[in-house]
Structure formats: C-alpha cells, structure tokens
Amino acid sequence: MxxxxxGEALILQSNDISKKSKANLTDVLAQYLTSRQQKxxxxxxxxxxxxxxxxxxxxxxxxxxxxxxxxxxxxG
Amino acid sequence: MLTSNEQLRxxxxxxxxxxxxxxxxxxxxxxxxxxxxxxLGNPVAMYLNxxxxxxxxxxxxxxxxxxxxxxxxxxxxxxxxxxxxxxxAEKLNKNNSDTQIEVIDEMLDEELGQFxxxxxxxxxxxxxxxxxxxxxxxxxVDHKKPFVVGAATGFDGQQLVVxxxxxxxxxxxxxxxxxxxxxxxxxxxxxxxxxxxxxxAGLQALQTIKLLTGIDVKYNQLNVYDGFYNQxxxxxxxxxxxxxxxxxN
Numbered sequence: 001m002x003x004x005x006x007g008e009a010l011i012l013q014s015n016d017i018s019k020k021s022k023a024n025l026t027d028v029l030a031q032y033l034t035s036r037q038q039k040x041x042x043x044x045x046x047x048x049x050x051x052x053x054x055x056x057x058x059x060x061x062x063x064x065x066x067x068x069x070x071x072x073x074x075x076g
Numbered sequence: 077m078l079t080s081n082e083q084l085r086x087x088x089x090x091x092x093x094x095x096x097x098x099x100x101x102x103x104x105x106x107x108x109x110x111x112x113x114x115x116l117g118n119p120v121a122m123y124l125n126x127x128x129x130x131x132x133x134x135x136x137x138x139x140x141x142x143x144x145x146x147x148x149x150x151x152x153x154x155x156x157x158x159x160x161x162x163x164x165a166e167k168l169n170k171n172n173s174d175t176q177i178e179v180i181d182e183m184l185d186e187e188l189g190q191f192x193x194x195x196x197x198x199x200x201x202x203x204x205x206x207x208x209x210x211x212x213x214x215x216x217v218d219h220k221k222p223f224v225v226g227a228a229t230g231f232d233g234q235q236l237v238v239x240x241x242x243x244x245x246x247x248x249x250x251x252x253x254x255x256x257x258x259x260x261x262x263x264x265x266x267x268x269x270x271x272x273x274x275x276x277a278g279l280q281a282l283q284t285i286k287l288l289t290g291i292d293v294k295y296n297q298l299n300v301y302d303g304f305y306n307q308x309x310x311x312x313x314x315x316x317x318x319x320x321x322x323x324x325n
Contacts, residue, residue, distance in 0.1 A: 041255035050313040072252045075229035076116035
C-alpha cells in the first residue's frame with residue numbers, strides 16, 4: 001500500500017500489516033518517525049484533518065491517503 | 077466618534093465596509109498584549125500601532141543584538157544593547173501618537189501573565205520558545221482571551237487562532253501536547269529569513285484586527301506556510317476532551 005507522508009510517497013512494508021487487512025496510523029508513524037521524534041510533540045493530520053493521539057491505532061489507512069506529521073515550530 | 081484627524085488618518089481602512097467608523101472605534105478602544113518583541117513582534121506591533129489599536133502592551137526582557145538586525149526591522153545599529161520592548165515603544169510612539177504603548181521589560185512569566193492577560197482583548201504570541209507559548213495558551217484558556225499564535229524558523233511558519241470564548245475551540249496543547257523532548261530547532265539553531273517572519277506576523281496582525289473589530293475569524297485551523305516552495309496548507313484541528321488545559325474549561 002502506498003500513502004503520502006509529508007508529501008513523500010511511503011510504501012508500507014508488508015510485515016507491518018500482514019496480520020491486518022489495513023495499516024493504521026500507528027504502523028505508519030513507527031516506520032516514518034525516529035524513536036527520538038516519537039518522544040517529541042507532534043500532530044498528525046490525515047487528508048488535512050487532525051487525528052488525536054488516542055485514535056492513531058484505530059485510524060485505518062487507504063491507498064493514496066495523505067498524512068502530514070507536524071512538529072511545533074519554535075521561533076519568532 | 078472619531079476626530080476629523082482620525083477620520084482622515086484611518087480612512088483607507090474605515091472605507092472597508094467590514095471596518096467602517098465603528099470598527100475604527102473598536103480598535104481605538106481595544107487593548108492587546110504582544111508577547112515577544114523579536115522578528116514576529118516587530119511587524120505585529122508596527123501594524124497594530126499603525127492601524128490605531130488604542131493600547132498595546134509589549135513584553136520582552138531581551139536586549140537588542142547585532143544578529144537581530146537582519147529581521148527585527150524596528151531596530152537599527154544605534155539601538156544595540158537596549159531592551160527590545162523599551163526601544164520598540166519609543167519607535168512606535170513616534171509613528172502614532174494616538175496609541176498608548178505600555179512596556180513590560182521582562183520575559184512574560186506566570187505572575188506577569190496573570191496580571192496583564194485579564195486586562196486585554198487579544199493576546200498575540202510572538203515568543204521564541206515553547207514554554208512561553210504553553211504558559212500563554214493556558215492563561216488565555218483560563219481567562220477566555222483570544223490568542224493569536226505565530227512561529228517561524230528557516231523558510232517555514234505556523235499560525236493559528238485559539239479562541240477560548242467558543243465552546244468547541246481547540247487550544248494549542250490540544251494538538252501539540254507537551255512532550256518528553258522539547259522541539260530542537262529555533263531561530264538560533266536553524267536560522268530564519270526576515271520575510272518569512274513578516275508573512276506570519278502579517279497574518280497574526282490581520283487576525284488580531286479581525287478579532288478586535290468583530291469580524292469572524294476561523295479558529296480550529298492551523299495555517300502552515302512553506303516559504304521555500306511558496307505553499308500554504310490548512311489543517312482542521314479539534315478540541316480534545318482529554319486535553320489537560322481544556323478539560324476544565
């Protein structure tokens with residue numbers, strides 16, 4: 001399955017989703033973010049709509065979905 | 077009523093049907109707190125001052141350094157080592173004698189925030205660190221004050237309005253929860269181009285003027301600017317029932 005994450009194509013590896021019919025947001029974030037980044041504050045949007053952290057594992061992805069991972073910008 | 081001088085001075089904005097003389101009076105009677113007088117705070121203060129916002133409080137404990145001058149456009153070479161809020165107030169007063177500028181020459185902390193935030197109509201976050209933003213977010217939610225967030229580094233910017241007067245409004249912490257590891261990048265570590273700050277600050281000033289004059293402002297929308305590819309993205313955000321800041325409000 002192919003999704004877009006921060007504008008880049010990401011092929012979801014089959015072992016992430018082999019036991020399930022569809023990948024969820026937790027699968028994608030585990031593949032995309034480093035362990036350090038996973039401990040940082042970030043927000044995730046699926047097709048431009050924010051998804052709360054408690055819903056990552058229940059949010060199933062479809063081929064072609066667009067995911068944005070946003071980190072807070074600090075500077076002014 | 078506006079004086080004849082005010083009618084002339086602000087005529088290019090009062091001729092807008094959504095502003096009018098009534099909107100100008102609202103601006104004249106309004107008060108705003110700007111937190112941080114750096115690259116965002118400079119243009120936000122300049123635009124709000126020029127637009128005739130009656131009372132502008134500016135908080136910053138930093139002194140002007142030579143590395144600030146590339147983007148903090150109110151300041152010049154002769155201003156080095158001065159406190160930013162003091163120096164900005166002096167310049168803003170010269171630009172518009174109608175407005176009242178109040179200087180807070182310290183970094184905003186909880187005590188100062190508790191004192192000043194209840195006095196104003198809108199708070200504009202132009203700070204350069206996440207701790208201050210979380211603090212101001214929390215105080216604004218407590219006091220039900222609209223809060224205009226802006227931030228920029230490199231070619232990138234983020235902007236949103238938190239409006240705790242609305243029952244369904246998300247706060248900053250609803251979607252950027254406090255984390256174990258603080259964000260690593262800021263203007264000192266990754267750099268910043270002045271015009272990126274101007275774009276975000278311009279949007280902050282615009283949203284503030286709209287809030288003060290009663291024009292509908294979209295809240296629950298994070299605006300993300302990519303100045304490298306010249307793209308804007310909008311994300312729909314929502315209030316979180318388990319947000320530690322929002323759940324008691």
